Amino acid sequence: MNTAQVQAPIPTSGYEVPDRYHKDLLQLMVRDARTLYVYWEISNRRRWLVSNHFQCDWGGMPKILRVYDVTHVYFNGNNAHSHVDIELTPEAVNWYIHGVNSGATYVVDMGTYTLERQFIPLLRSNFAATPRNFKATWGEPIVSVVEEARQQTLSKRIRPHFFENFNAYSQSK
Numbered sequence: 174m175n176t177a178q179v180q181a182p183i184p185t186s187g188y189e190v191p192d193r194y195h196k197d198l199l200q201l202m203v204r205d206a207r208t209l210y211v212y213w214e215i216s217n218r219r220r221w222l223v224s225n226h227f228q229c230d231w232g233g234m235p236k237i238l239r240v241y242d243v244t245h246v247y248f249n250g251n252n253a254h255s256h257v258d259i260e261l262t263p264e265a266v267n268w269y270i271h272g273v274n275s276g277a278t279y280v281v282d283m284g285t286y287t288l289e290r291q292f293i294p295l296l297r298s299n300f301a302a303t304p305r306n307f308k309a310t311w312g313e314p315i316v317s318v319v320e321e322a323r324q325q326t327l328s329k330r331i332r333p334h335f336f337e338n339f340n341a342y343s344q345s346k
Contacts, residue, residue, distance in 0.1 A: 193214060194214060195214075195216050195217060196214055196216055197214065197215055197216050197219050197296055198213060198214050198296070199211065199212075199213040199281065199282075199283050199296040199297065199298040200212055200213070200298060200299065201279065201280065201281050201298035201299055201300070201301045202301060203301050203302070203303050203304070204269065205303075205304075206275035206276075206303050206304050206305065206306035207271065207272060207273055207274075207275060207303070207306070208269055208270065208271050208272075208273065209240070209269070209270040209273055209279060209281075209301060209303070210267065210268075210269055210270070211238065211267065211268050211270065211281050211298060212266060212267035212268075213266060213267070213283055213296060214266065215283075215295065215296065219295065223285070223295065227285075227287070232263060234285045235260060235285055235286050236260070236261040236263065236265070236283070236285060237258050237259065237260055237261065237283070237284050237285060237286060237292060238258070238259040238261060238268060238270070238281055238282070238283055239256050239257070239258050239259075239281065239282045239283075239284065239292055239294070240256060240257045240258075240259065240270055240273070240279055240281050241253035241255075241256045241279060241280050241281070241282070242254040242255045242256070242273075242274065242277055242278070242279060243278050243279065243280055243300065244274075244276075244277040244278045245278070246278075248280060248300075253280075258292070273303060274303065275303050275304065275305055275306040275307070276302075276303060276304070276305040276306075276307075277302070277303055278300055278301070278302045278303075279300070279301055279302075279303070280297065280298055280299070280300050280301075281297075281298040282294040282295075282296065282297050282298070283295055283296045283298075284296075
């Protein structure tokens with residue numbers, strides 16, 4: 174006779190992952206040297222505020238990702254090397270951004286256009302740096318050197334290398 178115990182099935186009701194958390198967030202991640210991945214959520218409150226401001230339905234508004242190349246720039250919102258706008262499908266909650274440069278730093282705004290095609294940002298992502306996909310030249314460090322690390326001996330406090338001046342777009346908690 175088999176004395177092995179029979180395990181009861183694990184209940185699955187009540188353990189579902191929600192499709193929304195009702196927070197404003199825009200998260201940028203690196204997939205590889207030439208591809209970024211971004212996901213977002215816009216709270217019902219922000220959707221309602223934007224809809225009321227523009228006096229139109231949220232579902233009918235164009236959703237745009239604006240990708241900024243901010244490599245070696247103290248980004249203030251207007252001084253990026255370049256930017257590209259990506260028009261999203263209405264139901265999208267994440268996106269792969271292909272064809273970015275390797276060894277570069279990016280930040281993404283999610284927003285909409287006015288009737289005059291003026292971009293209105295709603296959320297701003299974190300900064301993400303793509304890795305190099307080429308060999309280091311002679312004398313160049315294999316791993317990039319963070320300038321603040323050299324200043325650590327002078328001061329115990331290290332300032333962040335890429336720091337957002339204006340953080341009114343997203344909440345960190």
